[in-house]
Amino acid sequence: MRTQVIKPRIREILSRELPPELLEKLPKHWVRIGDVLLLPLRPELEPYKRRIAEVYAQVLGVKTVLRKGHIRGETRKPDFELLYGNDTITVHIENGVKYKLDVARIMFSPANVKERVRMAEVAKPGELVVDMFAGIGHLSLPMAVHKRARVIVIEKDPYTFRFLVENIWLNGVQDLVTPYNMDNRNFPAENIADRVLMGYVVRTHEFIPKALSIAKDEAIIHYHNTVPERLMPEEPFRTFRKVAGELGYEVEKLNELVIKRYAPGVWHVVVDVKVYKS
Ligand SMILES: C[S@@+](CC[C@H](N)C(=O)[O-])C[C@H]1O[C@@H](n2cnc3c(N)ncnc32)[C@H](O)[C@@H]1O
Numbered sequence: 001m002r003t004q005v006i007k008p009r010i011r012e013i014l015s016r017e018l019p020p021e022l023l024e025k026l027p028k029h030w031v032r033i034g035d036v037l038l039l040p041l042r043p044e045l046e047p048y049k050r051r052i053a054e055v056y057a058q059v060l061g062v063k064t065v066l067r068k069g070h071i072r073g074e075t076r077k078p079d080f081e082l083l084y085g086n087d088t089i090t091v092h093i094e095n096g097v098k099y100k101l102d103v104a105r106i107m108f109s110p111a112n113v114k115e116r117v118r119m120a121e122v123a124k125p126g127e128l129v130v131d132m133f134a135g136i137g138h139l140s141l142p143m144a145v146h147k148r149a150r151v152i153v154i155e156k157d158p159y160t161f162r163f164l165v166e167n168i169w170l171n172g173v174q175d176l177v178t179p180y181n182m183d184n185r186n187f188p189a190e191n192i193a194d195r196v197l198m199g200y201v202v203r204t205h206e207f208i209p210k211a212l213s214i215a216k217d218e219a220i221i222h223y224h225n226t227v228p229e230r231l232m233p234e235e236p237f238r239t240f241r242k243v244a245g246e247l248g249y250e251v252e253k254l255n256e257l258v259i260k261r262y263a264p265g266v267w268h269v270v271v272d273v274k275v276y277k278s
Pocket residue numbers: 074075076107112132133134135136138139154155156157160182183184185198199200201
């Protein structure tokens with residue numbers, strides 16, 4: 001169904017059931033991941049939430065509707081309320097990459113789409129990439145699928161890891177991608193990667209020494225972190241340069257991008273850094 005007719009159709013159905021003032025509060029935006037819908041719902045709509053979710057599901061043709069919550073903790077798990085349906089596992093296709101995931105338990109941020117697409121552009125055929133915070137292969141599957149880069153993916157959460165392995169096969173890149181279900185701090189290999197992905201937030205700086213030990217003497221590191229606005233634009237590169245300098249590396253900032261607003265006054269930023277062991 002075309003976008004222009006979706007909202008009037010939903011409104012028309014619900015106008016027979018909701019007080020007129022609440023019709024104005026119906027969500028105008030939503031996120032669709034595969035055939036699961038994430039719907040932000042205002043507290044005033046609480047008494048009608050299940051019926052509203054049912055109507056959105058029918059009109060948009062999805063099997064499940066979740067009410068959006070927050071993404072929390074070390075493993076970045078989302079927090080959702082199930083409003084309609086019961087199956088939260090789906091396959092989302094983006095930029096020709098298939099991502100199977102449990103939307104209720106694994107983060108998949110629509111705001112990171114540009115970064116996922118960019119990773120497919122920067123990768124080079126045959127290079128060795130190590131993805132230290134692989135998730136379901138968010139950033140590194142595009143590199144293998146589109147550029148035939150060789151990738152080592154490290155993911156510590158066993159549930160997320162199951163989907164990561166399935167996604168490797170679903171995308172037919174099992175000859176290129178090697179998965180490790182472990183904490184990246186225990187990853188044994190050193191001096192192997194042409195490129196290291198550090199797609200993590202809040203505490204990514206703690207992992208800089210490990211990333212440098214995995215990188216070859218000359219390599220590129222995609223360093224993500226969350227930064228309070230008052231520390232920008234010096235951060236996050238300043239911290240990376242400091243830690244790397246203390247370990248005997250020279251660094252060159254190749255590129256810096258703001259990915260999204262993370263919290264009020266805090267931004268998710270990525271810096272591409274070329275590192276040289278001196
Ligand atoms: C926020 S998700 C990001 C996924 C992807 N890198 C991206 O940027 O879209 C971070 C993932 O890193 C995993 N993780 C966190 N700490 C880790 C560690 N020390 N070793 C391996 N994986 C880790 C979490 O379980 C989670 O799946």
